[in-house]
Amino acid sequence: MEITVDTRLIGLLGTPIGHSISSRMHNETFKALGLDYCYLPIEIGREHLGDVVNGLKHLNFRGFGVTKPNKIDIMQYMDEMDELAAMMGSCNTVVNSSGILKGYNTDGDGFVRSLLSESNINLKDTTVFCFGAGGTAKACCFSLAYRGAKKIYISSRSGINCEVLANEINLRIKPIAESVKEKDSDYYLGKIAESDVLLNMTGMGMHSNQNETPIKKEALDPRQICYDATYNPTRTRFLSEAESVGCKIINGLGMVVNQGAMQFKLWTGKPEPYAMMENVVKQIINEYK
């Protein structure tokens, strides 16, 4: 489809984005639905981000997708922020309404929706243990708290980030988060045993470090739901071991599709084409193999 002056553009702002799955996910969905939109990858870091946003908002841009390293810096160029995105201090989606830019974050809610739709838990009765306290963990834990989770434990290798993250959640949303240090101590293992959902948000087990896992198999209980933000490979070591123990396992596919489908709705105003986007992402993952 040719790009004309009527084509609504959506830019992906980040670097490096050469292998961004989201470009294909969005473009193939637009094409399949016959929508005159184009998702345009824009390799840009923090240095010239303001110039780019300031220039592009005069073009026919309906919005932006935002990825590393720009999710925090982009906020200073927003005219408005969605409440949850403002609380977590991270923006992965920008909607341009006649020059007014509003920032959202669909990463965390994409995860929560995936968790709820692929299990039968009720958030208000759910205790979560999150391994990792980086950007993905932050978005997911903030959404869990914002959407009503009972309790969130957070652990990270450094131990510093998880304390900062737990404090932010407690101050900005409600006091349900606790950082858990001293890996493999009785206290640590007790909190894991107490949890209904275990989240691997560390990147351990991704293709570059497939042998890593955030937790020993022996610490898992069959009643637990084990969720891994990674979708490539589709079964990390964490998920494989959890499955062998008898846990319900969920990988990051639903998270990436949900956050993308929510972006789609924000940009186009149309219903989320979840099934279509899921098929596109599955096809892309298959091509990687």
Next chain:
Amino acid sequence: MEITVDTRLIGLLGTPIGHSISSRMHNETFKALGLDYCYLPIEIGREHLGDVVNGLKHLNFRGFGVTKPNKIDIMQYMDEMDELAAMMGSCNTVVNSSGILKGYNTDGDGFVRSLLSESNINLKDTTVFCFGAGGTAKACCFSLAYRGAKKIYISSRSGINCEVLANEINLRIKPIAESVKEKDSDYYLGKIAESDVLLNMTGMGMHSNQNETPIKKEALDPRQICYDATYNPTRTRFLSEAESVGCKIINGLGMVVNQGAMQFKLWTGKPEPYAMMENVVKQIINEYK
């Protein structure tokens, strides 16, 4: 072809550009040659032109095409100007070399090349009479003078613009231009009779005013070459009458293709695909009919 981070973008900066022929000319040529370039129409006027240029130069833009109303205003954002474009004070082409923007103008030279390739004149022996003193006339007359024409007469409805244009050419290039007023006076008709090439740069005879012509049929001489910047219709009233008198006639097709082929070379560094671009433009014109 999908747009990736490697796709070299070229933006067309102007308004209104909804029916720009150049977008299709360039995109279909890139596609036919298998080049990963995309010509992107950007509906933008003078107000936010600086913001747009300043933002886009951080993207993977190889350059810009520039059209109304931005050909003059764009110059203030250039780091360098080609000599001829600087002299005429008009820029229709920008090349981005690692963030250094250089302005060119291929309109006038596109016309001169078309005139020379479609006739057997020698510029240094050629006297030209140009009807019209707007942007197109300006570019063409400057190029004629810059490339060595013997004499240029310029006439315009208002009479003011042609005097300004003739003065600019005389001061900046060489004193060979003269504005001719008092339409249909003996002096005026004498200068027409003295000329080897008559140029219609007024827009008279375009689809919106097909019955207009800048000169009476009786004033034409069969030895004269009659050139019309209009290519739609392919034969304006001016060209039809000139043909009936026995003049050699040339329409603006070669001009638009030549200026586009020169842009192509500036942006890509590759040889000009003249024949391919001509076919694309002919096809587009046929679709208009």
